[in-house]
Amino acid sequence: MANYLARAKYLLAAHNTNQLPPDGGFEVAFAGRSNAGKSTALNAICQQNALARVSKTPGRTQQLVFFDIPPTTDKYLVDLPGYGFAKVPKDLQAHWQAFLDEYFRTRQALKGLIVVMDIRHPLKDYDKQMLGYAVSRGLPAHAILTKADKLGRGAQGNAMLAVRKEMQAEYGDAVSVQVFSGESKQGVDEARHKIGGWLGLF
Template identity: 35%
Template sequence: MEQDDDLAEQARRLFAGRVEFLKSAPALKFLPDPDTAEIAFAGRSNVGKSSLLNALTGRKAIARTSVTPGRTQELNFFEVGDPTRLRLVDMPGYGFAKAPVKVVEQWKRLVRDYLRGRVVLKRALVLIDSRHGVKDVDREMMSMLDEAAVGYRLVLTKADKIKASELDAVIASTQAEARKHTAAFPAIHATSSEKGLGIAELRAAVLADSLT
């Protein structure tokens, strides 16, 4: 328990310190040097990914909250710590209904190649909207991670938007979904970027993951 408290405090300090946008990579050749642990964030467009990155780092707009969802096909890298301890990787959102086939294919290639080949990638976080639960597009993302053998945490977002009883139900159904996937962690993180719910715990988990 003391160790947990220690890690939470370390994580709090780390994320309160230097957080800086490093670069955008629209293709693999633009990836930064693989010299730092990375934690990747995935989720459907509008799931609350930018908001979660902002909440974790305690900034208002380190990651831009979306105006036009589903348009950017880039991996965005943020450095945390001074000297840099880890990188947060904002992966392009998926499941945007109006995306042309070509854009979807480009998304798949970029994300799959990154997941498969990235030695410094320690963990992924797959964000799921609390109101909707796991959808088919999320299952596809989870299968890509299973195949790439990248361990991932399922993170419920916008928990403030539903009742406590509904949250319990979506946690249970998400846990059941996790059991069907080889690389998914059994524990589900319920979060609200708006209210700060689950954010400190997730910060500690991200730091712990970066050290594995």
Template identity: 45%
Template sequence: MPLFQNASFLTTVANLRDLPADAVYEVAFAGRSNAGKSSAINTLAGRVRLAYVSKTPGRTQHLNYFTLAPGKYFVDLPGYGFAKAPEDIRRQWEGLIGPYLSKHSPLAGLVVIMDCRRPFTDLDRNLIAWFRPSGRPIHILLSKADKLSRQEQTKVLRGVESEIAGWGEGQYSVQLFSSLKKTGVEEAESVLARWLDIPLTTKAKAADTGKKMPPDQGSPGAKQP
């Protein structure tokens, strides 16, 4: 069973003053529109429609909070790269996301979702370059890995590993992920559980310690912090 199977929607936040007051640890999910961010959250929670999956870029306009345990949350951030979004909505996103990512103390780390066929767009790099000075960890999910062959997956993974190796000291990690095939779930759980101080399941513990998993339960590889 998924580690975060008890996740439930809590609230939508449009203003920083409305952030949950009881927050102890939060993990934020960011990604270019249509990179598979909502699908990744749904997959990690073992749910179909916990996070709204839209075909319209920029549909998520606020911070959506999902409760995992008392004081512990997933936070779904607005997608970026939404060229058709009205300017007033753009300003709202910028005014909300920037202060949240830079000043919100319960934020334990940032998960960046990238389509494995198009990793590290300029928007991805801009977000990461802006967030890294916070000193908080970053975990990259290379989504839609099922769209590539095994050889192509390995090539993309190695390329991203090489890029983040050049970032210097810090807690940076990357893995392949597929919401369709449900691959990479245990690897992601092992990272996020540490950030959130949530006990790992047996499968996630195996992934975290590098034990060999059955062929249908792991991704081709992952670099962990």
């Protein structure tokens, strides 16, 4: 299963609904606040150094970026626009909001959502909005608490328990959570297993 994800490659970037691939097969979307470590997590999960662009400038991802997984022809990872404090014009923000609303509301190929959060700053308003999208559609969601290497094991555990408790109160059992580090590779196998299951890779 990990070998399949390691084959992931760039397919296309969509700026509007008309540019999306045909709505069939299996897609897992990745969302995260700017600088939460989303690109680093994608690269680690796919065992690649530069699949997803890692940028020092927040909010550089301004489209839905699709990666396909050869040799399959119907399985995709989708990198959603980084959200949060990106300095983009209000009209562009409105465009992306409407695009994401439609994508989450209507996309039948979407099988699950990964929400990437900095373990030191979890469950901000935007994180909750993205989790809400998934829960409202009845889609499974999985929270990845990145940059776990910045904390000791005890602090990691406390942070995960606090996030799990808050999500349980808000979403019931619809959202799962784990700690993760793209640097130390902690939690990478667990994340791969979750994503592979949603994609039907095993």
